[in-house]
Amino acid sequence: MRYAWILEHRASYSIPMMCDLLSVSRSGLYGALQRAGATAAKARDDAKIVQEIRRAQHHHRGRYGRRRMTAEIREGLGQAVNHKRIGRLMREHGLGSRKRRPFRVVTTDSRHSHPIAPNVVDRDFAAAAPNRKWLADLTYVRTDEGWVYLALVMDLFSRKIVGWAMSDSMPQELTIEALRVAIGGRDPGAGLVHHSDRGSQYAAGDYRKILAGRGITVSMSRKGDCWDNAPMESVNGTVKVECVYGEHFATREQARLAILDFIGYYNAERRHSSLEYLAPVQFERRWQQTQEVHPQFGALTRVDHRRPVPVRRKRPNRPSVDNAHRSAS
Numbered sequence: 001m002r003y004a005w006i007l008e009h010r011a012s013y014s015i016p017m018m019c020d021l022l023s024v025s026r027s028g029l030y031g032a033l034q035r036a037g038a039t040a041a042k043a044r045d046d047a048k049i050v051q052e053i054r055r056a057q058h059h060h061r062g063r064y065g066r067r068r069m070t071a072e073i074r075e076g077l078g079q080a081v082n083h084k085r086i087g088r089l090m091r092e093h094g095l096g097s098r099k100r101r102p103f104r105v106v107t108t109d110s111r112h113s114h115p116i117a118p119n120v121v122d123r124d125f126a127a128a129a130p131n132r133k134w135l136a137d138l139t140y141v142r143t144d145e146g147w148v149y150l151a152l153v154m155d156l157f158s159r160k161i162v163g164w165a166m167s168d169s170m171p172q173e174l175t176i177e178a179l180r181v182a183i184g185g186r187d188p189g190a191g192l193v194h195h196s197d198r199g200s201q202y203a204a205g206d207y208r209k210i211l212a213g214r215g216i217t218v219s220m221s222r223k224g225d226c227w228d229n230a231p232m233e234s235v236n237g238t239v240k241v242e243c244v245y246g247e248h249f250a251t252r253e254q255a256r257l258a259i260l261d262f263i264g265y266y267n268a269e270r271r272h273s274s275l276e277y278l279a280p281v282q283f284e285r286r287w288q289q290t291q292e293v294h295p296q297f298g299a300l301t302r303v304d305h306r307r308p309v310p311v312r313r314k315r316p317n318r319p320s321v322d323n324a325h326r327s328a329s
Helices: 002-008 015-021 028-060 068-078 081-091 174-186 205-213 228-245 254-267 280-293 321-328
Strands: 133-143 147-155 162-169 195-196 215-218
Touching: 002 015, 015 028, 028 081, 028 195, 068 081, 068 147, 081 254, 133 174, 133 254, 147 174, 147 228, 147 254, 162 174, 162 280, 174 205, 195 228, 205 254, 228 254, 254 280
Parallel strands: 133 195, 195 215
Antiparallel strands: 133 147, 147 162
């Protein structure tokens, strides 16, 4: 209060006299002035950042959390911004991202007589170049007319969705169509590994025949183990959270159009945490430019902020109490 009174009357009285009368040090007064100026400057910066966050959330339809938003704001403003500051401003202004919901429909039918391929990938989700490892899976979308089933194929190197197909049910033709889209768009060479769960759609002869005709190695997850296909499960969850949840699809056609629009957005615009917050298309383009200039360089550096996938280890046999007594004696 005394600092404020001095500032209010500084045009009428000298500052040293007022400081003496009110028992206030001039250094304390000037320090308060500097702090007030810094607070005002920070408030102006916060307002500018919030405006940029609103713009980004509107463009990305509320899909970005604080980490992706931090990369977006840094690029948009051209300055370093701490992710904790971004998170605080998003909370204070109600600009958070969409949340996941605990709901699941089982789309894997492993009760069949088709042959099962070994788990070649074995949770090694690193890929040095495009078309080295593909992951595939099925998911679903609810509409007023019923379910829409979605088959996806993803290139593990850039997390790009390279194949997709939709149907009112889960016939084998659904996964075959997604695979054909991926092969037609990417034209993979030798050395590609295709990994999926052991569902009947992926283990059936017609699907395996297409893979064999292209010289693609088949890999399948262990029974009931979603961690063996964790990146693909993550993509399915992303589709649900960022494209489906919060939307109401009256018809299957509405859902199909929304999913197609999201796939284009996911590949070309959505920043991925494991790709240094680049979109899959940008990450592949940068890799291609690197190969043209320095072909001896391998894969680009990726950063993984996700929880590591558990690795199965055999537990050593622990001695029983009786054996321990015998050893002691």
